[in-house]
Amino acid sequence: MSHSSIIASAQRTIELEAQSVTGLKAFINNDFIKAVEDIAAARGRLVISGIGKSAIVAQKIVATLNSTGTPALFMHAADAIHGDLGMIQQDDVVMIISKSGDSPEIKVLVSLVKNFGNTIIGMVGKIPSYLAQHSHIILNTTVEQEACPNNLAPTTSTTAQMVMGDALAVCLMELKGFNSADFARYHPGGMLGKKLYLRVNDLSVQNEKPAVQPEATLKEVIVEMTKKRLGTAVVINGSNQVLGIVTDGDLRRMLESTADLGKLTAKDIMSKSPKTIVADALATEALDLLRAHDISQLVVTENDCYAGIIHLHDLIREGII
Known part of the structure; x- marks a missing residue:
């Protein structure tokens, strides 16, 4: 690749990623409101699951939520059907993240969680999918195309998932009145903790x-x-x-x-x-x-x-x- 081709490819990727984020505005609807309110009102935790790249996104969202006052934990979709379902308690809300919403592990997980009676939030990039059809609340993260030149590798889709997770976390922070003093309690170590806590x-x-x-x-x-x-x-x-x-x-x-x-x-x-x-x-x-x-x-x-x-x-x- 020439230098100009590298620059053009990088700029195209950034533009597509930016479009995927901007497109999420259209999906902030009553389901999003219900998701925020149900998570905030839950007596248990928010259990977030996924597989593949979506599992990695799920871990990041869990980390963000825990650090901003919303108790959350990560459960890998593949491990869930081999014993980790015990992580889910009666009062927990379960959020399952998937681009297609139709992978075998996701289908099995959705059926099992429904049997438990927990509220299921589906963060999904394909509305006519098993996950979307069987979720109580849908967070739509559909993107027009991946930044990958073959339209295969999760790129814009995972960016959309990440941003939707951040939107959830920020709304929950504001709903709970989570402030800098609360933030300092959860970040006592490192440079951030010093700036918020050191007297x-x-x-x-x-x-x-x-x-x-x-x-x-x-x-x-x-x-x-x-x-x-x-x-x-x-x-x-x-x-x-x-x-x-x-x-x-x-x-x-x-x-x-x-x-x-x-x-x-x-x-x-x-x-x-x-x-x-x-x-x-x-x-x-x-x-x-x-x-x-x-x-x-x-x-x-x-x-x-x-x-x-x-x-x-x-x-x-x-x-x-």
């Missing part, structure tokens, strides 16, 4: 807490900044409330503008009203503040008292940036 205090507690009184001498301020190794010292009063902050920049500006250093104290050098953040704020909120004010650290407060320092390096170390 300022989780990071600031690992740092030193450089602090001086307003009357501290210049030498005492420099010693505190050096000892605590954060390049800053927070000026606090006797009630541990923040009065100001002394940074490396404040020291440089003071040295440039002042000849007599002997009588300077922390309150003479400090910047008043430093940028602060509460201890239980999300770490991502700290990042937003640092970026908005183009600074490298924030004073952390708790109950209006000094609680520590969070530095840009803390966020980099945790991979928040």
Whole structure:
């Protein structure tokens, strides 16, 4: 193939896939509404089954649903008729995914599930099929053609199935009022979990807490900044409330503008009203503040008292940036 032929083939595939997704709009009907409502109202789980490429799509939909608050599990259609039917409980809703709706395993599975009395949702790409005729609810994922040049390999059809599954998941999320706090509970690990769950205090507690009184001498301020190794010292009063902050920049500006250093104290050098953040704020909120004010650290407060320092390096170390 020439380079131009490769590009043309790829673009044709993308166009066909896009058409298959856009075409799904016509199939969002009363059956789709009923599917969403029945799944949401079910006292059990959503059991999703399929065979071949549809089985792989089913696994992805199960993963999406579980992570967004809808209990779901995957049951392979071939394994189902060899013992895995025991996964289906009385209160479960069963969704079977198939392009043709007529494969032998699907026909057997549909008959067995009907005998159990469970609601069957058929996600099917062929309406005059066994699956469509014997399902209580039909999710139509018909496509005009596969992107495969032989119109054989599942391509546009599996894309349509995947998108229909995403549409179900998003509607269920909104119906249940599933929010970012809920999402964080199901994603405590990895980078996503950190962004949704990690709090300022989780990071600031690992740092030193450089602090001086307003009357501290210049030498005492420099010693505190050096000892605590954060390049800053927070000026606090006797009630541990923040009065100001002394940074490396404040020291440089003071040295440039002042000849007599002997009588300077922390309150003479400090910047008043430093940028602060509460201890239980999300770490991502700290990042937003640092970026908005183009600074490298924030004073952390708790109950209006000094609680520590969070530095840009803390966020980099945790991979928040």
